Each structure stands twice: as structure tokens, then as C-alpha cells.
Amino acid sequence: MPTVYIDEIAKFQGQEVTLQGWVYNKTAKGKLIFLMLRDGTGLIQAVMFRDTVGDALFESTLALTQESSVRITGTVSEDKRAKGGFELQVSTLEVVHLAAEYPISPKEHGIDFLMEHRHLWLRSSLQHAVLKVRHEIISACRDYFDNMNFTLIDAPIFTPAAAEGTSTLFETNYFEDKAYLTQSGQLYMEAAAMAFGKVYCFGPTFRAEKSKTRRHLTEFWMIEPEVAFCDLEGDMELAEGLICAIVERVLDKRREELKRLERDLSKLECIRKPFPRLDYEDAAQILKEENSQFVYGDDLGAPDETIISARYDRPVMVTHYPAGVKAFYMKRDPERPDRALCVDLLAPEGYGEIIGGGQREDDLDTLLSRIHEHQLPVENYDWYLDLRKFGSVPHAGFGLGLERTVTWICGLQHIRETIPFPRTISRIYP
RNA sequence: UCAGGUGUAGCUCAAUCGGCAGAGCGGGUGGCUGUUAACCACUAGGUUGUAGGUUCGAGUCCUACCACCUGAGCCA
Numbered sequence: 358m359p360t361v362y363i364d365e366i367a368k369f370q371g372q373e374v375t376l377q378g379w380v381y382n383k384t385a386k387g388k389l390i391f392l393m394l395r396d397g398t399g400l401i402q403a404v405m406f407r408d409t410v411g412d413a414l415f416e417s418t419l420a421l422t423q424e425s426s427v428r429i430t431g432t433v434s435e436d437k438r439a440k441g442g443f444e445l446q447v448s449t450l451e452v453v454h455l456a457a458e459y460p461i462s463p464k465e466h467g468i469d470f471l472m473e474h475r476h477l478w479l480r481s482s483l484q485h486a487v488l489k490v491r492h493e494i495i496s497a498c499r500d501y502f503d504n505m506n507f508t509l510i511d512a513p514i515f516t517p518a519a520a521e522g523t524s525t526l527f528e529t530n531y532f533e534d535k536a537y538l539t540q541s542g543q544l545y546m547e548a549a550a551m552a553f554g555k556v557y558c559f560g561p562t563f564r565a566e567k568s569k570t571r572r573h574l575t576e577f578w579m580i581e582p583e584v585a586f587c588d589l590e591g592d593m594e595l596a597e598g599l600i601c602a603i604v605e606r607v608l609d610k611r612r613e614e615l616k617r618l619e620r621d622l623s624k625l626e627c628i629r630k631p632f633p634r635l636d637y638e639d640a641a642q643i644l645k646e647e648n649s650q651f652v653y654g655d656d657l658g659a660p661d662e663t664i665i666s667a668r669y670d671r672p673v674m675v676t677h678y679p680a681g682v683k684a685f686y687m688k689r690d691p692e693r694p695d696r697a698l699c700v701d702l703l704a705p706e707g708y709g710e711i712i713g714g715g716q717r718e719d720d721l722d723t724l725l726s727r728i729h730e731h732q733l734p735v736e737n738y739d740w741y742l743d744l745r746k747f748g749s750v751p752h753a754g755f756g757l758g759l760e761r762t763v764t765w766i767c768g769l770q771h772i773r774e775t776i777p778f779p780r781t782i783s784r785i786y787p
Numbered sequence: 788u789c790a791g792g793u794g795u796a797g798c799u800c801a802a803u804c805g806g807c808a809g810a811g812c813g814g815g816u817g818g819c820u821g822u823u824a825a826c827c828a829c830u831a832g833g834u835u836g837u838a839g840g841u842u843c844g845a846g847u848c849c850u851a852c853c854a855c856c857u858g859a860g861c862c863a
Contacts, residue, residue: 384821385819386819387819389820402822438821438823440823462812568862572862573861658859709862
């Protein structure tokens, strides 16, 4: 008799099969028991009658607690009264482990309690759905780049120096020395792009920002492509294509999960190329019209991003920010030297920036003077500067924040549910 | 770091003007052959975040601290 998973149960109608999983819920009715079984692929109702299985098995099944693990053998039958349309008529049941009193009940809980029990909360259906969508988005990103012959190049986690500001670095001991947890794989991807042409990395990044908002984690995952002989325009097309590939894939493969999350699918179905492109000037004009607190010349704040994204039904790309608010490696616009050849992609519905990128400075002397202007220790960048000495070419790339993307796609209120074990300013447990 | 908010049973929350510490869920016991977060009856469960203070009397008022939540700045 086959041991099967719940998501393939329809194929076994009328047959006797064994399922392995956990007791999600139990309803006892005197002479029959309903067990909702969860196995990671889905839920199914199992029905056990006292007359069929005998008193001993019936009594031990009555004693089952929530999340006890079991092997159940029975006959698969179609039944309209059961959720999912199928149920298992139990013939035997083996208790693998009788669970202790489970802290998470089907009723409501506060966020702090749930986060304290994150290792168990993952079993709940909404968390399950979010992480399935996360997996699909990761898979879509990999396929997108792999299908265009990008090479995956892994960036290091320990780094000797900052890619951007030094105040937001996690410092750690490295034998007799100091090392920092990476904030971005970008500088390494620039090196890799000069070797492989089209590359990307996908890994965790760390920011010691003391941010306490629904958009911030101290540990989050980024996908960072970098392309040699690519300018800002090409970079934007690459970003646009990636977002469309993600949305398309999730709508195709994870529609059930999105429905369970009560996501308004029409908001995703209208995501198509081309995305509107706004120059920083255009963005500033919109913000002026909307009475924002925005100060011309500054970076966009979170409320500013919301105002701009509210005008469109798809992601917006804002380009050519003032160079002063951007990182040292950004190439300047030759026609407007106070502007950077950069792009931020703002997700719709006020979900904010999910992509930041642009064309990199490829001239050695210009890059050197930027490093000095930003008062960065030039000796840490010797290897990076080498890239401008040995066949420097125009190149561009960007970073996609995975968790912010998952937040948007799932329509969540907070980023903390989009990663299995979130790390925030106030949480490093479990 | 700053601003606002919350802290009462295992969980989610009540407690009127400062006057007996309560409910639902979850747990336990019993009942029920079609439940969908079942239902019915009974039952156990409390240092009201911590430390001080005011008062005849504090969950409630005051002070400090702690934890968490929501934002801002910064960023993906």
C-alpha cells in the first residue's frame, strides 16, 4: 500500500493509502472522530468510527493532541462535506509522537507571541503560503537570469570594508583583525562581470541600521545582477523584465497561496511592461503638487514614495537622483554632472523601493576622487580600483530586496513574515 | 536615536469615578455518528511587566526603569 502526500491524494481515490503528518485539528463526536491532518503539502480530513477501528485505537486517537505526529492508513474517498473534497476513511493509525500542549491555538494571537514561537508558527497556513510564494519568487529570479546565460557568482559574507556607509555595518572579530558582514555583493559582482560578462549573486546581506519599521530587517536577501557593457537604460530594461517574470510566475504557480492570503490579484495582473520612468525632476514636481514635506535635492522619503506610486497601477522607476544622496560608485550623468545615472524601482500600492541600482563609475581618476570625497579608506579599494585599470568598460547593475518584494506580492502589512526567521533590531530569537 | 501607544490567566481581551480579579479560547472531566476555529455541561488556572510613591483602599493616579507595538530618519 503506497505512502503518499496530501497534494496527490486525488490520484488515489478509492484506494487504501498511508499518510504521514501532524494533527492540525481534532473534533470528537462520541462515536466518530474527525482529524485534520497536515503533511506540509496540504490538509485533509480523516474520519474514524469507533465501530470500525475498535475501542482501543479509538480511545488513543481521542487522546491525540494538536500537532501530534501520526501515520494514518485508510481509504481515500470523495466527499463534499470535507474541505478539499476528499477525506480518508481511517482503518489504522500509528502515533509517532504525542505532542505536548501546543501553544498556538486556531484563535488569534499577538505578533510578539507569534514571533516568540516563530519556529512553530511556520506550520500555520498563512505563514506556509507566504513562504511558498517566497520560494517561487526566488525560483523565478534564478530562472530569469539563468535563461539569459547569466552566471551565478557567490559574493563573500565577511568583508574588509563597506560598500556604502560605515555606520550601518555589523562588526565581527576575524582572528586578530576586524571584519564586517556584507551589506551588498555589488563590488564583487563588478569584478565578476569583468570575468563573465553577465553575473548575479543571491545571498543574505546585513545592515546595522536602527530602523523599526514594517519595511526593515537587519538581515535580508538580495539578488544583485551586474552586466558589462551595459548602461542605465539597459539596466532598467533588465529590472523591468525581472519584475514581470516574478509576477507572471507567481500568478501562474502560487495563485492558491495568494488567494489564501486574500491578495487582490487584479493588482498583480495589471503589472506589464513598460513601467513608467520618472526623472528626479518629474518626481519632485509631483511631490510639490501633492504638498509633500519633500525638500528638493534630498532623497525620497517613505511617504514620498507612497505618493508617487499611488499615481500608477504598476511599478515606477525614478532616475537621475542628485549625485550627493547616492553612493560613491555611481556614474554621473555626463550632461548633468550633479545627477547620478541611477534608478530606484518603487513597487505599487505604497510598498516602496524594492530595487536600487544604476550605471557604475568606470573611470579610474573619477572613482578615486569620489572615494576621497566620501572620505573612504582608499587602501580598502585597491582591488576594486584595479577593475578600472585593466580593461574598464561601462557596466551597470542593481539589487532587488527579496523580502520587500515578497511583502508586496503577498500584500502583507509587514516585512517580518516574509523570511523564515526574521532578524530585526529587537529580535534575534528564535 | 526621536515621537506616540501598549503591558491583567497558557492565548486574545474586559474591569464604569480609585472600591469583591472577569469572559472567550486553549487545558481537564463527562455527553453526542458528519464536524469544518463544532456544540452542551462541569472544572482547574492570577505576585495585574519591574521598583518605588500617593491613598483608608491602586489593575486604575504619580515617578523611574524594562519589554513590545506603530511611525520618522536611513535604506533594499
